[in-house]
Amino acid sequence: MVTAVRSSLRDLFVEEARGVEMAAALSNLPLSHLNDRIARGELIGACPACGGKDRLGVNPGKPAWVCRGSDGGRDAIGLAAHVLGLDVSRSGDFLEACAAVLGRPVPGDTEENDAERRDREARIAERKRQNEEAAAKRDREANDFRAAEQSRARGKWLHAKLDGLHVTYLARRLDCYAHELPVAPLLRTSPAETYWYGKDDRDPRSVPVELFTRPAMVAPFVAPSGHVIGCHLTWIDLDRRPKFRPVILDAKGEPLPSKKMRGTKKGGMIPLIGFYELDGLILPDPHRPRFVAGEGIENTLAIALAEGPRADTIYAAAGDLGNLAGPADAKRRFAHPTLKKADKNGVMRPVWIASSTPKLDQTLDDALQAPAGVTDILLLADGDSEVHATASAMARARTRLGAGGARVDVLWPPRGYDFADLLALSSLGQ
Numbered sequence: 001m002v003t004a005v006r007s008s009l010r011d012l013f014v015e016e017a018r019g020v021e022m023a024a025a026l027s028n029l030p031l032s033h034l035n036d037r038i039a040r041g042e043l044i045g046a047c048p049a050c051g052g053k054d055r056l057g058v059n060p061g062k063p064a065w066v067c068r069g070s071d072g073g074r075d076a077i078g079l080a081a082h083v084l085g086l087d088v089s090r091s092g093d094f095l096e097a098c099a100a101v102l103g104r105p106v107p108g109d110t111e112e113n114d115a116e117r118r119d120r121e122a123r124i125a126e127r128k129r130q131n132e133e134a135a136a137k138r139d140r141e142a143n144d145f146r147a148a149e150q151s152r153a154r155g156k157w158l159h160a161k162l163d164g165l166h167v168t169y170l171a172r173r174l175d176c177y178a179h180e181l182p183v184a185p186l187l188r189t190s191p192a193e194t195y196w197y198g199k200d201d202r203d204p205r206s207v208p209v210e211l212f213t214r215p216a217m218v219a220p221f222v223a224p225s226g227h228v229i230g231c232h233l234t235w236i237d238l239d240r241r242p243k244f245r246p247v248i249l250d251a252k253g254e255p256l257p258s259k260k261m262r263g264t265k266k267g268g269m270i271p272l273i274g275f276y277e278l279d280g281l282i283l284p285d286p287h288r289p290r291f292v293a294g295e296g297i298e299n300t301l302a303i304a305l306a307e308g309p310r311a312d313t314i315y316a317a318a319g320d321l322g323n324l325a326g327p328a329d330a331k332r333r334f335a336h337p338t339l340k341k342a343d344k345n346g347v348m349r350p351v352w353i354a355s356s357t358p359k360l361d362q363t364l365d366d367a368l369q370a371p372a373g374v375t376d377i378l379l380l381a382d383g384d385s386e387v388h389a390t391a392s393a394m395a396r397a398r399t400r401l402g403a404g405g406a407r408v409d410v411l412w413p414p415r416g417y418d419f420a421d422l423l424a425l426s427s428l429g430q
C-alpha cells in the first residue's frame with residue numbers, strides 16, 4: 001500500500017517535471033552564467049559537466065539545447081541530467097533530474113543508503129572525467145586545425161608577389177597615380193588566386209567548388225607578437241568601376257563578397273604603414289605615437305594619402321568592423337529604433353544591435369589591439385554601413401582602445417560614402 005502510494009506520487013512528480021518548460025527549469029539549474037547570444041535567443045556558455053568556453057547552447061524558445069560535440073535534446077529533464085552528470089536510463093538518476101527541473105526533492109525519497117549514494121556519486125564523477133577528457137581532445141583538435149589554417153594563410157602571403165596588380169588596383173580605387181600612392185610595403189599580389197565557394201567550415205564532408213581564378217591583393221594579418229596568423233584576400237577586376245573588384249554571384253544569383261580572410265583574424269591587424277620586419281616578425285615602429293585604424297585597407301590608405309602619410313603614424317586595417325570594435329556586453333544589446341525583420345513564422349521582430357559597451361574580461365585574441373605606447377588613436381568609420389550598428393560599434397571601439405589612456409577620436413565620412421569613394425568623387429568634381 002505504502003509502495004503503491006509512493007509510486008503514484010512519483011508518477012505525478014515525473015509528469016509534473018515533464019510539463020516544466022525549459023525557460024522555467026533554467027532558474028533551477030546551475031546555468032546562471034550563460035550569456036544571451038545576440039539576435040538568436042540562444043543562451044551560450046561553459047557546460048557545468050563538460051567545461052569549455054561556449055560549449056553549451058540553450059534555446060528556451062524552441063525549445064532545444066546542445067552541448068557541442070557531445071549531447072543535446074529538446075526537453076528540460078535531459079538538459080538537467082546532462083549538466084548534473086546524471087544518466088536518465090537509470091531510474092534514480094532520472095528522478096534526480098526531474099527533481100532538479102522542479103526545484104524540489106523526489107517525494108518519499110529517503111531510501112538511498114550510503115552505499116547507493118557513494119555509487120551514484122562515483123558514477124557522476126566518472127562521467128564528468130570522461131566528458132572533460134573528450135572536451136580536451138576536441139580542444140586539441142581545434143588548436144591543430146587552427147595552426148594548420150594559419151600556416152596555409154602565412155604561406156599564401158609569403159608566396160605572393162611584391163610588385164603586382166594590387167598597386168594599380170589601389171591607385172585606381174583611390175584615384176591617384178601609382179607613384180602618389182602611400183607605400184604599404186607588406187601588401188602583395190597573388191597573380192592567380194582561386195575563389196572557392198560552397199565549403200562549409202563546420203561540415204568536413206562538404207565540397208567547395210572553384211568559381212573562378214584571377215589576381216588578388218594579399219595582405220597579412222599580424223598578431224601583437226608580430227607573427228603572421230592569417231591573410232586577407234581582395235580579388236581584383238580593373239575593368240569594373242567603381243570598386244575595381246569582380247561581381248561574384250552564387251548559384252541563386254545572390255552577391256558574394258569579393259574579399260575573404262584565411263587563418264586567424266581576431267586579435268590581429270593588417271599592417272599598412274609604419275611597421276618593420278625583424279626575424280620574420282612584423283612589428284609597429286615604437287617611435288610613432290599615433291595610430292590610425294579603419295575596417296578596410298582602401299579606406300585606411302585613403303586617409304594616409306589625404307594626410308601625408310604622417311611620419312608619426314602607424315596605419316593599419318582591422319579587416320572588419322567586429323575586429324575593430326571588439327565583443328559587446330551581450331546584456332546591453334538594444335533594439336533598432338525602426339528596423340524589423342520577419343522571423344521564421346513571419347512575425348516581425350526588432351533587429352537587435354550589439355551594445356556600445358565592451359564585453360568585460362576580454363582577451364587579447366578577441367579584437368585588434370592598439371600598438372604599445374601609442375597615445376593618439378584615430379578610428380575610421382564606414383559611412384556605407386547601417387548607421388546605428390556602426391555608431392554603436394565605433395563607440396565600443398573607442399571605449400575599448402582608450403582604456404589604456406590613449407586619446408581616441410572617430411572620423412566619419414558623409415552618410416552613404418566611404419573615404420575611398422570620397423577621393424574618387426572629389427577628383428570627379430574638379
Ligand SMILES: [Zn+2]
Nearest residue numbers: 047049050067
Ligand atoms: Zn556538456
